[in-house]
Amino acid sequence: MKTLEKVNYKGFIWPIIIGIVLYLITPIRPAGLSAEAWQMFAIFVATIVGCITKPLPIGGTTLTGLVVMVLVGLAPMKDVTNAKGVVVNSGVLSAFGNSSSWLIAMAFIMAHGISKTGLGNRIAYIMIQKFGKKSIGIGYAITGLELILGALIPSNSARTGGVVWPIVQSVADDGYDSKPNDSSRKKIGAYINFTAFHANVLSTALFITGAAPNMVAQQMAVQKGYSMTWGGWFLAAIVPVLILAVIIPFVIYKMYPPEIKETPDAKEWAGGKLNEMGPMTKPEKIMTAVFILAIVMWVMSSFIKIPQLNATFVAFLAVVILLITGVLTIQDALKETGAWNILIWLSILVFMAGKLISYGFISWFSSLVSHSLHGISWELVLAILVILMFYTHYLFASGTAHVTALYLPFLSVAVATGAPVGLSAMLLAFTGAVMASTTHYANGPASVLASNGYVTQGEWWKMNFVLGLIYLIVFGTVGTLWMKVIGVW
Known part of the structure; x- marks a missing residue:
């Protein structure tokens, strides 16, 4: 007698609650954000929470998030083009061309x-x-x-x-x-x-x-x-x-x-x-x-x-x-x-992160950071920017997309507060390299080595959090001093 496959329905509870709450507060979203940007953020966060609680294997969880995006109108199935043939809204099928x-x-x-x-x-x-x-x-x-x-x-x-x-x-x-x-x-x-x-x-x-x-x-x-x-x-x-x-x-x-x-x-x-x-x-x-x-x-x-x-x-x-x-x-x-x-889950997460960028959520976030740090010493500003650059990688499944979205805005903020351009450019660039020490979807190598069954997802996140602190400390202290010695700043 055939039976249904086991589904961890309890694992759906937190993703659904968090996603619905965030989605429903769209009318009182932060100023400067479009409704689509906030709703995309809600679905992305709910999907990431689902990857943690695992109601389904990660491929099934991300596919569910993708379907929700289409149902609420945040992404069409196929690319939408204007009269000149330029893509104005990328469809979910394009995700699998990553x-x-x-x-x-x-x-x-x-x-x-x-x-x-x-x-x-x-x-x-x-x-x-x-x-x-x-x-x-x-x-x-x-x-x-x-x-x-x-x-x-x-x-x-x-x-x-x-x-x-x-x-x-x-x-x-x-x-x-x-x-x-x-x-x-x-x-x-x-x-x-x-x-x-x-x-x-x-x-x-x-x-x-x-x-x-x-x-x-x-x-x-x-x-x-x-x-x-x-x-x-x-x-x-x-x-x-x-x-x-x-x-x-x-x-x-x-x-x-x-x-x-x-x-x-x-x-x-x-x-x-x-x-x-x-x-x-x-x-x-x-x-x-x-x-x-x-x-x-x-x-x-x-x-x-x-x-x-x-x-x-x-x-x-x-x-x-x-x-x-x-x-x-x-x-x-x-x-x-x-x-x-x-191929399924990484493509979908990269696509979702791309939508956060195209709907303006990431540019809004970088502008918020810029205004929040006004009037603070450049040393503290640079330290905060490095930390933000590192930990915002929880919102990205691609290092390239993350650096593309935040590197130049953050570098501009640092330099505007008086931070040396060489030190700022290099520290933020190094952070872009080591910020993979966060999640199991942080980059391609994480996708390979976190999904092969040797390290559990919980172990991956816990140990990476500790090692991430080590990277930040070594590059922030030894790296900064060494770059002073060799004349970067």
Whole structure:
């Protein structure tokens, strides 16, 4: 006898209450906000609360929010254009054309190929052989790998989804039998998974080409007369990032300790496993070649400006090559449910955040901040702006959208109060890089590593809150002093 699937109806209570209350007070909304902007804010907040209370899996929750948007008239199904063919109101179907979401989906399918061929096992055993005597050693090895990749791959999602996550998965699952969505996740998988995420945060902060939001900040800083160069960014970031690269894996190790702490026989065990595997198979060799090709093309995309040579296209190309060569089948791709789950919910949250911008909620908020900080010393103003920049990321599912919306208004406020333009530009830009230490939807890498079953949503939010404070303190103190030493301000 068939039965209905379980639904956590209690989880709907708070999202519905909060959403309805906010929606109903539209007539007494803050001055300067349109009714549509406030109503969009109400639905966005209710959806985020739903992602926390989880009445449905996150994909179902965000789809519900999307349907509500259409029902109340805040978004049509299809794009609405004017007489000249210009889109004046983007439809919900356009949400699923988000390039970052597709990049992550394709990276998941690539990761399946790395696992299926056994290449992931081989890499995992080599890492365990080299660094596996202690779990924290693997944490530092993954951090070092990310920092190197940050200079090479200009997409933080590509680094995590296409390179680091498959290695983490293989080390945890194949190397230590630490599986997601299982009590064994805390053997070592949860620790190295969460460490890998923060390694990505650090690699993003170290290089101006580390992620798209950095380059958006670079373009906007020019409008206030400040020029960021690759070398200047790297020099300003190197000291705080290296300090954090030492601190963060250790703090995670203490805060979220793996059950397996030492494996004195790891080298011999991993060596034995490599011997059992024997030489590389043909599928492994093809997977390796495609893997290297993707990395090379991701690197090239930061220097060669060809429309086709972007991170998302490279991921699509890699998957097609794997299909054509028989390394993967289309069934393999379709069965990679994590890819399609992320494609749905991340696309929707990014679309919702975009609506907050287009309806004017974010510009109203930045104007409110500007007026509220009038007459305060620049040091305090800059500190407040950095904190606001960081914590308003709870309202965004895209670092690029967040920086695009708030970076220039906040930089303008700081400079108008007398803050040095170099210090203000760099601190706000670094904040745009590390503000991912907030939610499980903060950026592409968070979407990959928070949804794979190794770290629960509650653990993710709690630990990220603590680590977020560490980022703010180190960049706000050490970073500020270091930039004074090297003459940024």
